[in-house]
Amino acid sequence: MTYFDRRDSGLCAEGVPLPAIADAVGTPVHVYSAAALRDAARRFTAALSILPRTRTAFAVKANPNSAVLHLLAGCGFGADIVSGGEMRRALGAGIAASDIVFSGVGKTDRELADALDAGIGQFNLKLEEEEGRVLAALAQARGKRAVAVLRVNPDVDGGTHAKISTGQRENKFGVAIADAPAMYDRLSRLDGLDLVGVALHIGSQLHDLAPLEAAYERIGSLVIDLRARGHGITRVDLGGGLGIPYRVDDVVPTLDAYAAMVAGVTRDWDVDLIFEPGRVVAGLAGVLMTRVIWVKPGADRPFVIVDAAMNDLARPALYDAFHRFEAVAPDGERMVANIAGPICESGDVFALARDIDRVRRGDLAVFHATGAYGAAMASSYNCRPLSPQVLVDGDQFEIVADRFLPEEFAA
Numbered sequence: 001m002t003y004f005d006r007r008d009s010g011l012c013a014e015g016v017p018l019p020a021i022a023d024a025v026g027t028p029v030h031v032y033s034a035a036a037l038r039d040a041a042r043r044f045t046a047a048l049s050i051l052p053r054t055r056t057a058f059a060v061k062a063n064p065n066s067a068v069l070h071l072l073a074g075c076g077f078g079a080d081i082v083s084g085g086e087m088r089r090a091l092g093a094g095i096a097a098s099d100i101v102f103s104g105v106g107k108t109d110r111e112l113a114d115a116l117d118a119g120i121g122q123f124n125l126k127l128e129e130e131e132g133r134v135l136a137a138l139a140q141a142r143g144k145r146a147v148a149v150l151r152v153n154p155d156v157d158g159g160t161h162a163k164i165s166t167g168q169r170e171n172k173f174g175v176a177i178a179d180a181p182a183m184y185d186r187l188s189r190l191d192g193l194d195l196v197g198v199a200l201h202i203g204s205q206l207h208d209l210a211p212l213e214a215a216y217e218r219i220g221s222l223v224i225d226l227r228a229r230g231h232g233i234t235r236v237d238l239g240g241g242l243g244i245p246y247r248v249d250d251v252v253p254t255l256d257a258y259a260a261m262v263a264g265v266t267r268d269w270d271v272d273l274i275f276e277p278g279r280v281v282a283g284l285a286g287v288l289m290t291r292v293i294w295v296k297p298g299a300d301r302p303f304v305i306v307d308a309a310m311n312d313l314a315r316p317a318l319y320d321a322f323h324r325f326e327a328v329a330p331d332g333e334r335m336v337a338n339i340a341g342p343i344c345e346s347g348d349v350f351a352l353a354r355d356i357d358r359v360r361r362g363d364l365a366v367f368h369a370t371g372a373y374g375a376a377m378a379s380s381y382n383c384r385p386l387s388p389q390v391l392v393d394g395d396q397f398e399i400v401a402d403r404f405l406p407e408e409f410a411a
């Protein structure tokens with residue numbers, strides 16, 4: 001089921017015709033569906049219900065909008081954060097500090113101290129032993145103990161785009177699995193730290209369960225090893241990474257298949273399992289609505305220049321990512337065109353030689369599946385404002401982030 005469907009009034013977000021949002025808010029605009037978010041959260045939780053003792057921490061990096069986080073908190077999700085800014089967003093949205101996992105590859109001393117003061121429930125230690133030592137010292141100075149897990153790099157190729165792959169030896173994330181036992185021994189001796197387990201995350205937009213299963217199996221062997229060394233392992237953080245269908249015919253693992261795989265691999269682990277989904281919860285719950293500025297003749301085919309750009313949706317420029325393009329009120333004709341934004345950068349292109357609904361100057365259209373890593377990755381390049389964000393719920397909508405331009409750009 002999709003929450004962005006065509007009705008007599010054209011393309012709608014739930015019960016709201018998209019032109020009504022364009023009239024009220026302007027374009028470009030990120031539009032989220034509350035029902036789609038709730039539905040994705042509910043399906044994720046339902047699939048995992050075959051597992052004992054699970055907790056879900058939404059990866060805030062995928063969509064840090066406060067209203068979105070608040071909605072997901074209402075669905076029982078905690079948060080997986082990577083910065084002090086994300087921590088403040090999560091806390092501000094009503095997520096309890098104890099339900100927050102602090103990942104992040106380079107946490108500053110200040111961020112660690114603030115997180116300890118806030119009472120963050122789990123620190124995922126990465127990279128260096130130093131991080132554990134600094135955290136332990138900061139905790140001790142506060143008369144506290146920080147609950148932590150060690151992020152391990154299982155050296156498994158997730159089979160995804162190189163720029164969103166994180167679980168191979170050459171990536172910057174996590175401690176090499178071969179080094180993990182000795183490091184765990186040393187970290188576990190530090191006062192101020194309660195080391196309770198391990199974490200992993202091998203990459204994002206994974207469309208195959210096999211690499212995840214291989215990585216989880218390696219972590220299972222590590223858990224056995226660590227227990228044999230006398231460590232009480234009570235928690236394993238399995239990360240996120242599940243892919244979504246960006247193309248209509250993309251095949252991705254079902255949540256039930258994922259849960260069944262996890263149930264099989266973790267059968268004997270006897271631990272609390274933490275999940276950190278981002279894209280699979282928010283990705284399909286958003287579209288980026290844009291207006292065609294003009295259709296410009298090109299050497300081989302026309303360029304459709306839209307008012308959204310790579311500063312609103314960076315994924316095509318960064319990863320050659322595919323986002324489906326659909327006219328809000330198509331006339332039934334098709335055209336083959338390049339779709340580009342107005343930014344002075346050759347990479348500001350959303351699609352090349354794409355067969356799309358015919359559009360003309362002034363028409364509205366959407367890029368689909370932009371609810372994750374869409375507005376989250378926006379910038380003000382070319383002194384363009386950050387686009388507004390709107391949350392639709394039934395036949396109502398509200399602006400949940402205003403169009404924003406730093407003052408010095410506007411002056």
Ligand SMILES: Cc1ncc(COP(=O)(O)O)c(C=O)c1O
Pocket residue numbers: 059062080103166201203204205239240241242276277278279280372
């Ligand atoms: C540590 C960690 N957890 C969770 C996520 C969320 O990933 P995804 O949006 O692919 O579920 C990421 C991003 O890839 C991550 O780095």
Ligand SMILES: N[C@@H](CCCC[NH3+])C(=O)O
Pocket residue numbers: 061164166204205315372373377
């Ligand atoms: N920004 C990436 C995902 C990054 C995941 C970070 N661990 C994307 O849009 O696909």
